[in-house]
Amino acid sequence: MTAAIEAAGLAKRFGETVALTSVDLAAEQGTVLGLLGPNGAGKTTAVRILATLLRPDGGQAFVHGHDVAKAPDRVRDIIGLTGQYASVDDTLTGVENLVFLGRLLGRSRADSRRTALSLLERFGLTDAGDRTAKTYSGGMRRRLDLAACLVGDPKVIFLDEPTTGLDPNARDQLWEIIRGEVRRGVTVLLTTQYLEEADQLADDIVVIDHGSVVARGTPEILKREVGRPTLQVRPLDGAHLDRVAAIVSEVTGGHTVEGQAVTSRVSDTAALYAVVRRLDEAGIAVTELSIREPSLDEVFKQLTTGAPV
Ligand SMILES: Nc1ncnc2c1ncn2[C@@H]1O[C@H](COP(=O)(O)OP(=O)(O)OP(=O)(O)O)[C@@H](O)[C@H]1O
Ligand SMILES: [Mg+2]
Structure with a gap:
């Protein structure tokens, strides 16, 4: 089966700046691929290449089998894009924005209006449909932006940081809308700096940093492969903190004091038992003794800064 999105060896420079070195990525139809990376990693550049807005200097990319460089029109027919900087026209109403886009796609006025009204309803914007977009809140604008990208009934959508700046409610709403599209078979490439977002939505994740892929896999695999669990010990008596620190260091080769x-970091749970034994021998009582799995946040930090996890 052909992947919905497939890229191999993507490279792009802007003058001296290398934005992408040699990026490979793929997403099966009806899945969400999360493209993660810190500021300047190359996420938007990759999205713009895949959405035919930018030509790569090297490598190839296909959307439903169409080469983005050789058949950009075929690609544009089946994709939707919401940019990092929202693209709706402030001076038009919600309805007008969507009708305008429908007309651009060659639809009749009546058809464009029908699509516009149904999208506004799906996105909870019916009541705001006749207001100009400049009166919308950030969350409403994002929803209108996403609605705009769905006017052409795309098979693949690119969402470049779709929830930046949204409050948790608005973010949850947008996530639900995205999940709904995916259930309908739409493929989503989502860039984000929110690890939680990737964890919630993405089937697969590609982490890029300085234009190169530094890790890939499902959220679970990334957490398992990259992150190591954390052992945490809290003595009953704060005066024992130093002795506990010494014991933990002896067993694990290092420690950090966080509050009390x-x-x-430990490589396996055996460390837990060794610490328990030493604490027992030393007669030190504890209120907490736990092993915590790494969060995707910690994994991301390690991958993109080289900080030990
Ligand atoms: N049009 C351009 N001209 C010059 N340099 C550019 C251009 N677009 C991107 N770059 C550079 O390419 C690199 C990658 O930028 P890109 O916008 O792809 O990063 P990003 O991962 O989307 O970052 P952010 O999280 O801040 O959105 C950066 O160093 C950026 O400064
Ligand atoms: Mg960007």
């Missing part, structure tokens, strides 16, 4: 607790 001592933590350390």
